[in-house]
Amino acid sequence: MERTYIMVKPDGVQRGLVGEIIKRFESRGYQLMALELLHPTKEHLEEHYKDLAGKPFFPGLIQYMLSGPVVGMVWAGKDAVKTGRVMLGETNPMASAPGTIRGDFALDVGRNICHGSDSVESAEREIALWFPRGVNSYERSISVHGLIYEN
Ligand code: DAT
Ligand code: MG
Numbered sequence: 001m002e003r004t005y006i007m008v009k010p011d012g013v014q015r016g017l018v019g020e021i022i023k024r025f026e027s028r029g030y031q032l033m034a035l036e037l038l039h040p041t042k043e044h045l046e047e048h049y050k051d052l053a054g055k056p057f058f059p060g061l062i063q064y065m066l067s068g069p070v071v072g073m074v075w076a077g078k079d080a081v082k083t084g085r086v087m088l089g090e091t092n093p094m095a096s097a098p099g100t101i102r103g104d105f106a107l108d109v110g111r112n113i114c115h116g117s118d119s120v121e122s123a124e125r126e127i128a129l130w131f132p133r134g135v136n137s138y139e140r141s142i143s144v145h146g147l148i149y150e151n
Contacts, residue, residue: 003033003135004080004117005126006088010068012113013037017105018071021114024087024101025075029148034074034127034135042066048129057110064110072130076137078149081123084116 006025008018026032040048045065052058075084089096089103093112096103106112117123127135 001031001076002078002080002120002123003074003076003127004084004123005115005130006073006075006084006117007115007130008071008073009065009113009115010070011064011111012105013069013071015105015113017101017113020105021101022073025073025084028077028083028087030075030077030080030084031140032073033076033137034131035071036073036131037069037071039069040065044129048126060110074127074131074135081117081120085118088114088116 006021008021012018012021022032022035042062045062046053049058049061049065052061055061077083087101089100091112092109093102093106094109096106098104101114102112117126
């Protein structure tokens with residue numbers, strides 16, 4: 001099953017949106033594989049966002065991400081990466097459709113409450129970065145699986 005890394009950012013945690021975000025992935029049918037609340041270091045965040053180093057907003061992004069704890073999660077299921085991004089909405093909340101997380105709960109690009117991996121490769125890189133001790137897999141009961149998937 002494809003996996004994605006979803007993270008509630010400090011503004012999402014402070015605003016009490018952790019449960020709301022978990023609920024959306026759970027009710028869609030995705031399987032929770034890992035979850036941790038933690039306060040990442042600057043170096044850890046710079047590694048996570050290394051593709052954006054050099055962008056004018058990079059220092060502000062790191063500062064905001066350091067402002068409080070985040071909740072990192074691994075979710076697994078059909079097209080988890082692509083569908084996870086659809087569920088998050090656009091990077092800029094003002095361009096995000098209602099019904100998406102950013103479209104329902106955010107206004108500013110610099111306070112967009114959640115992160116989602118943008119490709120299968122970056123998902124695996126991010127999962128290794130945020131869950132260095134590894135992620136155990138477990139089987140969902142066959143009856144639950146059959147209610148979510150045709151095969
Ligand atoms: P996404 O989080 O949708 O994958 P991204 O990877 O391009 O978007 O950027 C990471 C974060 O950086 C994004 O969630 C918010 C911030 N960001 C991106 N573009 C920005 C901009 N033009 N101004 C301010 N912050 C920006
Ligand atoms: Mg991104």
